[in-house]
Amino acid sequence: MRLIIREDADTAAEYIAEYIIERINTFAPTTERPFILGLPTGSSPVPIYRSLVTAYQMGRISFRHVITFNMDEYVGLPRDHPESYYTFMHTNLFNHVDIDPDNINILNGNAPDLQEECTMYEAKIQKYGGIHLFLGGVGSDGHIAFNEPGSSLSSRTRLKSLAYETMLANARFFNGDMGLVPRMALTVGVQTIMNAKEVVIIATGASKALAIQSAIEGGVNHMCTLSCLQLHPCSLVVVDQDATMELKVKTVAYFRGVERTIQKSAKTRRPLVQTNGIHAEPVEAETDELSPDSMSSRIQIPQSFPVRSATISYGST
Numbered sequence: 001m002r003l004i005i006r007e008d009a010d011t012a013a014e015y016i017a018e019y020i021i022e023r024i025n026t027f028a029p030t031t032e033r034p035f036i037l038g039l040p041t042g043s044s045p046v047p048i049y050r051s052l053v054t055a056y057q058m059g060r061i062s063f064r065h066v067i068t069f070n071m072d073e074y075v076g077l078p079r080d081h082p083e084s085y086y087t088f089m090h091t092n093l094f095n096h097v098d099i100d101p102d103n104i105n106i107l108n109g110n111a112p113d114l115q116e117e118c119t120m121y122e123a124k125i126q127k128y129g130g131i132h133l134f135l136g137g138v139g140s141d142g143h144i145a146f147n148e149p150g151s152s153l154s155s156r157t158r159l160k161s162l163a164y165e166t167m168l169a170n171a172r173f174f175n176g177d178m179g180l181v182p183r184m185a186l187t188v189g190v191q192t193i194m195n196a197k198e199v200v201i202i203a204t205g206a207s208k209a210l211a212i213q214s215a216i217e218g219g220v221n222h223m224c225t226l227s228c229l230q231l232h233p234c235s236l237v238v239v240d241q242d243a244t245m246e247l248k249v250k251t252v253a254y255f256r257g258v259e260r261t262i263q264k265s266a267k268t269r270r271p272l273v274q275t276n277g278i279h280a281e282p283v284e285a286e287t288d289e290l291s292p293d294s295m296s297s298r299i300q301i302p303q304s305f306p307v308r309s310a311t312i313s314y315g316s317t
């Protein structure tokens, strides 16, 4: 897992938007070989979608050959309800870019047979050969998609009851009225996300700090389903300063050091290392350039240290 820390929510979102643009453009999708993108809802991804729309308007990205699969949808909320995830995605992204409506996949929370809907969704993802990049957010209790605490780490797309904490958090979208928040949702499973070739998570704000601490410094645990990413060969978590508040100084220093090393290596333009089928930056020992105000400046970094390429390169464990 890699952790990228940015000053605030906007710069964290900007980082991810640029990352997605780079991934899609490098992939150079076509009709025969589309890019398969998993997408989340929630307030955290909104600035990412805003940046993607701007990039599209500037001609920097096209969604013509991108196929999307959304993470989840409420059960029983009409599709055109202002708070349905269908409406959210169209308002924030799909209505503003050149995506083919046939390439948009969102679970139907009003399907006559919800189990069948979930089974078909999984099958459709498989049909396309899996998801290339799954973007996600995280709940304050560490849930990913709607995989609430206690979810099976081997779960697939299915019907879930929402946790009280999630309903409380989402009540803000329903005029603060808990009674209006749907109690159930369809959601991709933890394993559905784990099967993506790459997973990128946005987590911003102090309310996510405990979840981030648990997912990064704790063990793999079904009470914080985001922690499953520790087992993913290519996962990236992008946070703002506030979301790091519960992390150890040493943890923050380590991940900042990794990023600096990668940036330095990129500048020297050494040949790329291939890790898990994805291009990675080469490894180089970190020796200097600690900014005086960074937490890392209080930590002694040896002149050189052995680093496994998989530890420090993009797509690290």
Ligand SMILES: N[C@@H]1[C@@H](O)[C@H](O)[C@@H](COP(=O)(O)O)O[C@@H]1O
Binding pocket: 040, 041, 042, 043, 044, 045, 071, 072, 136, 137, 138, 139, 140, 143, 144, 145, 146, 166
């Ligand atoms: N199902 C969604 C999650 O996918 C999302 O990550 C979470 C956090 O949302 P926010 O970004 O608004 O904090 O909200 C909901 O529970």
